[in-house]
Amino acid sequence: AQTVTQSQPEMSVQEAETVTLSCTYDTSENNYYLFWYKQPPSRQMILVIRQEAYKQQNATENRFSVNFQKAAKSFSLKISDSQLGDTAMYFCAFMKHEGAQKLVFGQGTRLTINP
């Protein structure tokens, strides 16, 4: 079975700083997807970024980028120029490429951006 671990329960940074959220996972699969989701206080889970394991290039979405290290089974999220609206719970998640489209989530990291 796959597992996802987020080792940082809480983080706090100042506005405009860069912050990196850690995620490691365990799987014997070779092809899979990795995701970062954001859950602000409004509770709506929002997809931040998606990575396909067979792609070497790290995914980026504006201020959000990932550092995907397949051999190390690591998938960290970097937020550049952090904004107050980035305050949220962030969940890392894993999905196998084939079969049932189940997402396996980490425990989450609560990120606070301070003014």
Place this chain on the structure above:
Amino acid sequence: DVKVTQSSRYLVKRTGEKVFLECVQDMDHENMFWYRQDPGLGLRLIYFSYDVKMKEKGDIPEGYSVSREKKERFSLILESASTNQTSMYLCASSSQGLGYTFGSGTRLTVV
């Protein structure tokens, strides 16, 4: 944009009641999911469905059942609510490999 709608944002039910949580999606997605979210535990899969009338157990199905009579609707049923089912319940739908679209969640309190 895909929209996933959960019928209630907050619910308070009594122990032993039968509880229905409804979820509707509007983009013809094959897959639908029910998760519960608890602090420190992340999201845990209760049940999922990959087609009408098809369902599979997730990691924590005990005390729950589901129904999917139409493609757009996926219902979670608590047969006899208990206080340890007090939680946030999230519904989601997906198409192959694209990740999920989530509903806004239902915070259920069982008293």
